Amino acid sequence: MGAGEDVHEPSDSRLVERSLSGELGAFEVLVRRYQGRLLGAVRGMLGLHAEGAEDLTQEVLAKAYFSLPGFRGESSFYTWLYRIAMNRCKDELRRMARHPTGSLEEVFERSAEALRELPADEPAEGEPEERVEARRELVGAALESLPHGQREVLVLKEMEGMSYEEIAGILRCSVGTVKSRLARARSRLRERFAPYFERKEGF
Amino acid sequence: MRFFRRKNWEEELSAYLDGELSEADRGELEALLRERPELRVRLEELRGLKSLFSTAAREQSPLDLWPGVRAKILAKSKGRGVLPVRESLLVLLPQLGGRLVPALCALVLVVSVALLAFHSAAPRQELPPLASASPLSLSEEEIFLGGAEETSPESILQFIMAPGPGEELP
Numbered sequence: 001m002g003a004g005e006d007v008h009e010p011s012d013s014r015l016v017e018r019s020l021s022g023e024l025g026a027f028e029v030l031v032r033r034y035q036g037r038l039l040g041a042v043r044g045m046l047g048l049h050a051e052g053a054e055d056l057t058q059e060v061l062a063k064a065y066f067s068l069p070g071f072r073g074e075s076s077f078y079t080w081l082y083r084i085a086m087n088r089c090k091d092e093l094r095r096m097a098r099h100p101t102g103s104l105e106e107v108f109e110r111s112a113e114a115l116r117e118l119p120a121d122e123p124a125e126g127e128p129e130e131r132v133e134a135r136r137e138l139v140g141a142a143l144e145s146l147p148h149g150q151r152e153v154l155v156l157k158e159m160e161g162m163s164y165e166e167i168a169g170i171l172r173c174s175v176g177t178v179k180s181r182l183a184r185a186r187s188r189l190r191e192r193f194a195p196y197f198e199r200k201e202g203f
Numbered sequence: 204m205r206f207f208r209r210k211n212w213e214e215e216l217s218a219y220l221d222g223e224l225s226e227a228d229r230g231e232l233e234a235l236l237r238e239r240p241e242l243r244v245r246l247e248e249l250r251g252l253k254s255l256f257s258t259a260a261r262e263q264s265p266l267d268l269w270p271g272v273r274a275k276i277l278a279k280s281k282g283r284g285v286l287p288v289r290e291s292l293l294v295l296l297p298q299l300g301g302r303l304v305p306a307l308c309a310l311v312l313v314v315s316v317a318l319l320a321f322h323s324a325a326p327r328q329e330l331p332p333l334a335s336a337s338p339l340s341l342s343e344e345e346i347f348l349g350g351a352e353e354t355s356p357e358s359i360l361q362f363i364m365a366p367g368p369g370e371e372l373p
C-alpha cells in the first residue's frame with residue numbers, strides 16, 4: 001500500500017496492480033470510480049448520437065481491462081482511460097458520419113424553441129422531462145456542430161470541470177492551445193445561440 | 204485600453220469566466236468591462252452558454268456500467284482462454300453444470316448400491332458397551348487371540364484365574 005493511501009480507498013495504482021493479478025473486484029472499484037466522468041465525456045463527444053454512449057463506454061472499460069499490462073503509470077489512470085475512450089469515439093464518429101441522422105440545424109432549432117416555450121423551472125426535481133430532454137438535445141447539437149478539437153476541450157471543461165492545465169495534460173498540448181480552442185468554441189456557439197440569448201433564462 | 208489592444212479579448216473573457224486569468228489580467232479586464240457595456244453583454248452570453256452546459260452535465264443520470272463491463276470482460280476472457288482467477292470458477296461451473304449434476308447423481312447411486320451390498324454380506328458385529336464387564340468382552344479378547352469358538356464359562360474362569368506373564372500361582 002502506498003504512502004498516505006486510505007485503507008478504504010485504495011489508490012488507482014494499487015487497484016491496477018490487483019487487477020493485473022486477476023482480481024476482477026479491484027477493477028470493479030476502478031470502474032465505479034470513473035464510470036460517471038467517462039460516460040459524461042463520451043456522451044459529450046458523441047453529441048446527438050449519445051444514445052450509444054453507454055455501450056461504447058462499457059466497451060472502452062472492458063478494453064481497458066485487457067490493456068492494463070500496457071499501462072505504465074506515466075499519466076493518471078483516468079487520463080489513460082480517457083485517451084482510450086476518445087480514440088474509440090473518433091472511430092465511432094467516423095462511422096456515424098457515413099450515416100447522418102438528419103439536419104443538425106433542424107435539431108438545433110427544434111430543441112432551442114422547445115426550451116423557450118417550456119416553463120423554465122429550476123433544473124432540479126420537478127423540471128418537466130421534455131425540458132430536460134430538449135436541453136440535452138440542444139447541447140448535443142451544439143457540440144456536434146464544433147470541430148473535434150474544440151469539442152474535446154469544451155467537454156473536458158464544461159462537462160468534466162477540468163482546469164486548463166489538466167486539459168492540456170490530457171490532450172498533450174499547451175495551456176495556451178486549450179485557452180484559444182475553448183475561446184473559439186464558445187465564440188462559435190455564442191454566435192449560433194445569439195437569437196436565443198434574448199430569453200437567456202429560457203436555457 | 205492597453206489590455207484591449209494587446210489581448211484577444213474573446214480568449215480573455217472565456218478564461219475570465221473559467222477563473223483562469225492571473226490577478227493582474229483579471230483586474231485589467233474588470234476595469235475594461237466597467238467601461239465597455241458591449242463586452243459585458245458578451246460576457247453574459249458566454250455565462251449563459253456555460254450554464255447551459257453545466258446544467259446538462261448535472262442532469263446526466265448516474266448509471267452503473269459495471270454489470271455490462273463485467274459481462275464483456277468474461278465473454279472476451281472465454282474467447283482468449285484467459286480468465287481472472289475467481290471468475291474462472293464462476294464461468295466454468297455453469298458450463299460443467301449440465302454434465303456434472305447427472306454424473307454426480309450416478310456416482311452417488313453406484314456408491315450407495317455398493318455400500319448396501321457390502322453391508323448385507325458382511326457378518327453383523329454388535330459390540331457391547333465398553334462399561335459392562337461381560338464375558339463377551341473376553342470373547343472379544345479371544346477373537347483377537349483366535350479362539351472364540353472354544354469359549355465357555357469354565358474357560359473364561361480359567362482365563363481369569365490364570366497367572367499373567369511372570370506371575371506364579373499361589
